Amino acid sequence: MEHYDASQRELPRPELLGEQTLLACPRAGTETIWERLPPLRTDARRLALNRIVTTTSRPNPAHAAFDIIRTKLLQELTQHNWTTVGITSPTAGCGKTVVALNLAFSLANQKECRTILVDLDLKRPQLANTLGIEAPQPLARFLMGEIDISDVFLRHGNNLAIGANKQTVSFSAELLQSRETVRVLEEMRQRMSPHVILFDMPPMLSNDDVLAFLPHVDCAILVAAAEQSTLDEVDVCEQELSERTNVLGVVLNKCRFSPEKYGY
Amino acid sequence: MNGADVRFYTSILMRRSPYLAAITAAVLAIAVAVAFVLPPVYRASAKILVEAPQIPADLARSTVAIQAVQQLQIIRQEITTRNDLLKLADKLEIYAPSKEPPADEDIVNDMRSRITFEEIVLGAPDGGPTASVFSVAFAAAEPVLAAEVANELVDLILFKQQQQRTGRAAETVQFFNQEVARLGLDLNLIEAEILKFKNENSDTLPDSLEFRRNQQTSRQERLISLEREESDLLGKRSSLAESYALTGQLPDGEAATPEQQMLLQLNRALADQLAIFSETSPNILALRRRITSLQETLQGRQAQEAQASSKKKRHSTFDLQVSYIDERLRAIARERAAITESIGALTKSITATPASETVLNSFERNRANLQTQYNTAIARRAEALMGEKIEKRSDGGRFSILERATPPESPETPKRFRIALMGAVGGVGLAVAFVALLEFLNGTIRRPVELASMLGHKPIATIPYISTAEENRFAIRRTVAAVLPAAAVPALLTAIHYLYLPLSVMAQSAFGWLAAMG
Numbered sequence: 001m002e003h004y005d006a007s008q009r010e011l012p013r014p015e016l017l018g019e020q021t022l023l024a025c026p027r028a029g030t031e032t033i034w035e036r037l038p039p040l041r042t043d044a045r046r047l048a049l050n051r052i053v054t055t056t057s058r059p060n061p062a063h064a065a066f067d068i069i070r071t072k073l074l075q076e077l078t079q080h081n082w083t084t085v086g087i088t089s090p091t092a093g094c095g096k097t098v099v100a101l102n103l104a105f106s107l108a109n110q111k112e113c114r115t116i117l118v119d120l121d122l123k124r125p126q127l128a129n130t131l132g133i134e135a136p137q138p139l140a141r142f143l144m145g146e147i148d149i150s151d152v153f154l155r156h157g158n159n160l161a162i163g164a165n166k167q168t169v170s171f172s173a174e175l176l177q178s179r180e181t182v183r184v185l186e187e188m189r190q191r192m193s194p195h196v197i198l199f200d201m202p203p204m205l206s207n208d209d210v211l212a213f214l215p216h217v218d219c220a221i222l223v224a225a226a227e228q229s230t231l232d233e234v235d236v237c238e239q240e241l242s243e244r245t246n247v248l249g250v251v252l253n254k255c256r257f258s259p260e261k262y263g264y
Numbered sequence: 265m266n267g268a269d270v271r272f273y274t275s276i277l278m279r280r281s282p283y284l285a286a287i288t289a290a291v292l293a294i295a296v297a298v299a300f301v302l303p304p305v306y307r308a309s310a311k312i313l314v315e316a317p318q319i320p321a322d323l324a325r326s327t328v329a330i331q332a333v334q335q336l337q338i339i340r341q342e343i344t345t346r347n348d349l350l351k352l353a354d355k356l357e358i359y360a361p362s363k364e365p366p367a368d369e370d371i372v373n374d375m376r377s378r379i380t381f382e383e384i385v386l387g388a389p390d391g392g393p394t395a396s397v398f399s400v401a402f403a404a405a406e407p408v409l410a411a412e413v414a415n416e417l418v419d420l421i422l423f424k425q426q427q428q429r430t431g432r433a434a435e436t437v438q439f440f441n442q443e444v445a446r447l448g449l450d451l452n453l454i455e456a457e458i459l460k461f462k463n464e465n466s467d468t469l470p471d472s473l474e475f476r477r478n479q480q481t482s483r484q485e486r487l488i489s490l491e492r493e494e495s496d497l498l499g500k501r502s503s504l505a506e507s508y509a510l511t512g513q514l515p516d517g518e519a520a521t522p523e524q525q526m527l528l529q530l531n532r533a534l535a536d537q538l539a540i541f542s543e544t545s546p547n548i549l550a551l552r553r554r555i556t557s558l559q560e561t562l563q564g565r566q567a568q569e570a571q572a573s574s575k576k577k578r579h580s581t582f583d584l585q586v587s588y589i590d591e592r593l594r595a596i597a598r599e600r601a602a603i604t605e606s607i608g609a610l611t612k613s614i615t616a617t618p619a620s621e622t623v624l625n626s627f628e629r630n631r632a633n634l635q636t637q638y639n640t641a642i643a644r645r646a647e648a649l650m651g652e653k654i655e656k657r658s659d660g661g662r663f664s665i666l667e668r669a670t671p672p673e674s675p676e677t678p679k680r681f682r683i684a685l686m687g688a689v690g691g692v693g694l695a696v697a698f699v700a701l702l703e704f705l706n707g708t709i710r711r712p713v714e715l716a717s718m719l720g721h722k723p724i725a726t727i728p729y730i731s732t733a734e735e736n737r738f739a740i741r742r743t744v745a746a747v748l749p750a751a752a753v754p755a756l757l758t759a760i761h762y763l764y765l766p767l768s769v770m771a772q773s774a775f776g777w778l779a780a781m782g
Contacts, residue, residue, distance in 0.1 A: 066727065069727075221724065224709055229708060251727060252709065252712050254727070255710075255728055257275045
């Protein structure tokens with residue numbers, strides 16, 4: 001609740017502060033930074049095609065599910081005073097990116113909540129493709145501290161910044177655990193003061209990117225795809241995650257069997 | 265299993281419905297194809313009634329005691345022998361349509377597999393002996409042929425049965441004929457032997473024993489009377505001689521002289537004394553001296569008298585009498601000798617009688633045994649003749665045709681509809697099994713319950729599958745793509761059947777090809 005109160009206090013007066021006061025006054029700087037982000041232009045049809053359901057108000061069972069995740073997530077984060085959330089899965093194709101995007105848009109619907117979504121799946125970046133946008137700059141350069149936040153992030157509405165990527169990075173794990181990356185991300189967190197930072201991570205079992213980056217996230221969500229992920233995989237990944245960070249839980253994606261049909 | 269589980273499994277089946285449809289359709293198509301490809305088999309059957317003997321067994325028994333059912337079993341084996349089957353196949357040209365004549369062994373095996381015997385049980389209400397009905401059936405590709413073969417088989421069975429029963433009856437009669445002849449011969453032999461023995465031992469036969477005993481007794485009596493007569497004659501002669509010596513006269517004419525009388529008295533006394541005293545006793549000696557002196561005196565006087573009256577008439581009468589007595593005595597002696605000999609012979613024959621009786625008895629016993637056997641054989645032969653007559657008139661337990669085989673109108677197999685139905689059921693079963701196996705091998709998470717049971721807590725959320733409009737179209741397309749090949753199989757088979765080559769022909773050529781390969 002503390003965060004929300006702060007948002008409500010700060011958001012109404014963004015244009016009063018100049019760019020030069022950024023460092024002196026972080027709150028005002030935050031507003032400026034958010035405002036300076038280029039807007040995200042998306043195609044509704046493209047989003048629908050890529051299973052992004054939370055941008056529209058059309059009733060959809062998945063939409064409700066994402067809202068449930070969002071609410072639970074926010075409650076957990078508030079309770080433990082966490083910010084960063086890693087979204088990963090046992091194997092590729094479980095729908096991490098889709099879950100991350102949907103969750104991000106769902107969070108964005110929460111007007112008081114500032115959310116940042118960063119595509120950290122550097123080997124196979126999917127975020128830009130899923131959104132159907134051109135990434136402004138390679139994310140790797142931002143992580144290396146070469147370019148600024150506004151060069152990389154795009155803004156959706158007022159409270160969602162998306163750091164998409166199109167450039168693959170060979171030594172992604174090394175990059176992710178480099179001190180510079182940690183510093184850049186920490187700086188980003190301070191400057192943009194988001195309530196939630198979602199990291200779209202690579203699959204856990206295919207490489208060590210997740211292991212490398214896990215120490216820098218507060219908690220993690222494991223996305224399991226129904227009829228694709230096995231119980232063993234989920235078990236292994238869950239154990240790995242719980243050894244290194246806090247596990248918010250497992251999300252069962254692509255479930256074709258709905259146990260209860262809530263007439264809504 | 266609760267409602268959620270049922271819905272879950274239903275949803276799995278629904279999800280796998282393309283598989284289900286495809287497999288079911290494929291199996292069904294194959295089954296239908298098989299059902300239509302299989303050549304039709306017509307089965308014609310004839311019924312044989314096995315009757316009980318028509319003349320009650322109590323009155324006249326058939327000599328063929330074998331049970332009809334048993335007999336049918338034997339006949340069944342008989343007509344399914346290699347030779348009979350080959351003959352039948354040849355006669356009715358069962359294998360004429362096949363291009364190359366199959367091997368004999370194959371014909372026999374095929375025929376055996378196509379012939380079926382079945383007993384139609386007619387349950388008797390009281391569990392007593394029942395009439396039996398047998399059906400003889402034959403399966404063939406053509407109804408007429410099936411009926412022909414079935415009828416031929418029935419005829420063969422009836423013929424065999426008749427042949428067998430009359431043959432058996434005739435055999436029985438023949439056996440008893442031989443038996444009677446043999447026993448008659450034996451009887452003749454033993455009778456001849458008895459006759460010969462009787463002739464040889466006519467003296468010692470037990471029949472005449474009584475007669476011989478009587479004869480012996482009468483002879484002995486005769487002997488005794490002869491002896492008595494002899495002693496009488498001897499006494500008469502001695503008294504005659506004595507009186508003549510004493511008196512010089514015959515006792516009946518002139519009295520004996522006193523010397524003669526004295527001599528007689530002395531002789532008598534001597535005989536008496538000898539019974540008491542020994543030869544050397546003084547009394548005896550004295551008597552003997554007196555007798556001797558008396559005799560000397562008598563002899564001297566007789567010599568004087570003889571000289572004096574040598575031609576005396578009295579003297580000649582005495583001689584006549586003595587000679588008569590002597591003559592009689594000699595005759596008696598002869599008769600006695602004859603009788604004694606005869607008694608000896610009789611005694612011997614009587615003694616030998618038991619031995620010959622024993623021998624004769626044994627002969628008689630043999631003969632009696634043979635006679636009994638002969639009589640029995642004769643009686644049996646009569647029975648056998650009657651039995652044969654019964655069999656000849658086929659009044660014994662016999663088979664009759666209840667119903668001849670008629671060409672069946674519809675083939676027995678294949679039951680095309682049933683095969684197709686089985687194909688459908690089998691296809692569904694196979695499809696469900698396939699899906700079940702798929703699900704069994706599939707270790708993936710399918711529903712949140714599984715995840716919850718593993719993790720110990722429920723997942724944060726379950727996101728239903730988000731389907732796009734394109735995917736919905738694609739799903740339809742995928743279903744169509746799955747159903748199309750399934751539909752294509754029967755379509756293809758149908759097309760081949762009608763456009764290229766009938767499937768049955770193709771199947772046959774395929775079998776032939778396989779056989780050639782094998």
